Amino acid sequence: MTGEQRLFIGGAWVEPEHGHYEVIDPATEEAVGLAPEASRDQVHAAAAAAREAFGAWSRTPAEERAAVLGRAAGIIQRNFLPYAELAQAESGATTGTARGMQVGVAVARFRRYAKVEPVEQPLPPQINEAGPFGGAAVMGALAVRHPVGVVTCITSYNNPWANPAGKVAPALAMGNTVVVKPAPQDPLSVYRMAEALEAAGAPPGVVNVVSGSRPEAGEAAVDCPDVDMVSFTGSTAVGQRIAEVCGRGMKRQLMELGGKGAAVVFDDADLDSAVSGIGTTFSFYSGQICTAPTRVIVQRGVYDRLVERLAAYARHLTVGDPRGQGTVVGPVISAAHRDRVEAYVELGRKEGARVVAGGERPAAERGFYVAPTLLADCTPDMRVVREEIFGPVVAVLPFDDEEEAVTLANDSDYGLIDYVWSGDVARAFRVARRLRAGGVGVNTVGRNMEAPFGGFKKSGVGRDVGSYALHAYSEVQAIVWPG
Numbered sequence: 001m002t003g004e005q006r007l008f009i010g011g012a013w014v015e016p017e018h019g020h021y022e023v024i025d026p027a028t029e030e031a032v033g034l035a036p037e038a039s040r041d042q043v044h045a046a047a048a049a050a051r052e053a054f055g056a057w058s059r060t061p062a063e064e065r066a067a068v069l070g071r072a073a074g075i076i077q078r079n080f081l082p083y084a085e086l087a088q089a090e091s092g093a094t095t096g097t098a099r100g101m102q103v104g105v106a107v108a109r110f111r112r113y114a115k116v117e118p119v120e121q122p123l124p125p126q127i128n129e130a131g132p133f134g135g136a137a138v139m140g141a142l143a144v145r146h147p148v149g150v151v152t153c154i155t156s157y158n159n160p161w162a163n164p165a166g167k168v169a170p171a172l173a174m175g176n177t178v179v180v181k182p183a184p185q186d187p188l189s190v191y192r193m194a195e196a197l198e199a200a201g202a203p204p205g206v207v208n209v210v211s212g213s214r215p216e217a218g219e220a221a222v223d224c225p226d227v228d229m230v231s232f233t234g235s236t237a238v239g240q241r242i243a244e245v246c247g248r249g250m251k252r253q254l255m256e257l258g259g260k261g262a263a264v265v266f267d268d269a270d271l272d273s274a275v276s277g278i279g280t281t282f283s284f285y286s287g288q289i290c291t292a293p294t295r296v297i298v299q300r301g302v303y304d305r306l307v308e309r310l311a312a313y314a315r316h317l318t319v320g321d322p323r324g325q326g327t328v329v330g331p332v333i334s335a336a337h338r339d340r341v342e343a344y345v346e347l348g349r350k351e352g353a354r355v356v357a358g359g360e361r362p363a364a365e366r367g368f369y370v371a372p373t374l375l376a377d378c379t380p381d382m383r384v385v386r387e388e389i390f391g392p393v394v395a396v397l398p399f400d401d402e403e404e405a406v407t408l409a410n411d412s413d414y415g416l417i418d419y420v421w422s423g424d425v426a427r428a429f430r431v432a433r434r435l436r437a438g439g440v441g442v443n444t445v446g447r448n449m450e451a452p453f454g455g456f457k458k459s460g461v462g463r464d465v466g467s468y469a470l471h472a473y474s475e476v477q478a479i480v481w482p483g
Helices: 040-059 062-078 080-091 095-112 162-173 188-199 215-223 236-249 271-287 300-315 335-351 402-410 425-434 466-472
Strands: 007-009 012-014 020-024 031-036 120-128 137-147 150-154 177-181 207-209 229-233 252-256 262-265 295-299 354-357 373-376 393-399 417-421 439-442 474-482
Touching: 007 040, 007 188, 031 080, 031 188, 040 137, 040 150, 040 177, 040 207, 040 215, 062 080, 062 095, 062 162, 062 188, 080 095, 080 188, 095 162, 095 271, 150 162, 150 215, 162 177, 162 188, 162 229, 162 466, 177 215, 188 207, 215 236, 229 236, 236 252, 262 271, 262 402, 271 300, 271 393, 271 417, 295 300, 295 402, 300 354, 300 373, 300 393, 335 354, 335 373, 335 393, 393 402, 402 425, 417 425, 425 439, 466 474
Parallel strands: 150 177, 150 229, 177 207, 229 252, 262 295, 262 417, 295 393, 373 393, 417 439
Antiparallel strands: 007 012, 007 207, 020 031, 120 137, 137 474, 354 373
């Protein structure tokens, strides 16, 4: 138990007005600690503190803001193991994931945005003819990026370090101030991040953290008049409700929402690469990842072989205690989510899908475990094909030719990350350009962490990562003058 956590508002650690709630370890079902339940007034106080701090922080030289982020990265690195242990206890991540993909990525993101980038871009001069606005002139122009203001960052439960760091670091680098509303399931790590920023010299009010298990805190963090922008990672349904509120207040938005990634596998593909890449769906974050290729669209010539090999891959994954050596698949975040994933598997059976791996709850005395499950012989109309399950479940569909593959891949409300496997690189890139997704992996599930990240359709609004995140957390001003 980590004890009773306090809220972080205006540089002070504040007792929550609505008490505390338990944060549960998904592997043991035991309490990790007590998270604070913020009241609506306290969330508004956090936004007011961010508003008060904005003027001075936005005028602070970019080099000084970057130095704060760099020092925070060093503090997180020095506390790497205890921070990873806390993240693992809150989220149920395996040891390798908690260390490398949660805390490790957070350190990398703070270091990335500790680099100062220019905010001014000179534009080519324009020759204007004489007219009603004056005589002929050569007009110079400059595009200047400014901070948006107070940003509410609402983060996802699947990564309590990397996801908040990916919002907070670029927002602060651009001169914004933030109110962070972490996911209710694993908020304690975000408070450790706030401690690191405080120790690194972030002035009072620049970073505020408020949590809650009920909708009240999140709603207040979105509708508060002091908030200029909302950056949200989570479900499309919640994102739509947030967007409605932002629309009424003309607040800026950055939305990373659901995904139902398609992996298109042609009959000339390297099946070892395809199976290995798609197989990470079964294991990484226990399938709780929006970038996973959970719709596998396979050309008929290799369909049976790929299904057989993916099934074998799934069956050999070690499911169990995330702290155990050799464990690949840990628990999902909660009992409710386990039940939801299992309900989808049963729905797939009823819809006519063939369960070729998994489908049964793993034997465990405690913990919220789901067996990696492969559903074959699916059709495009099935709900298990169309809806985001967010668990270790993959649906496989056959196709005959390239045109059908593209049609099936694009037949989705989502469009975050898709994948193409083919030995014909020209065809792979041709298909990739036709896919309605924010990103496409060609013969890989790897990422380039400077490439823009975000979704088409109901998978989101805007782009972040690398320099694109700095653009997302800024407003652009044009300055024009006669040459």
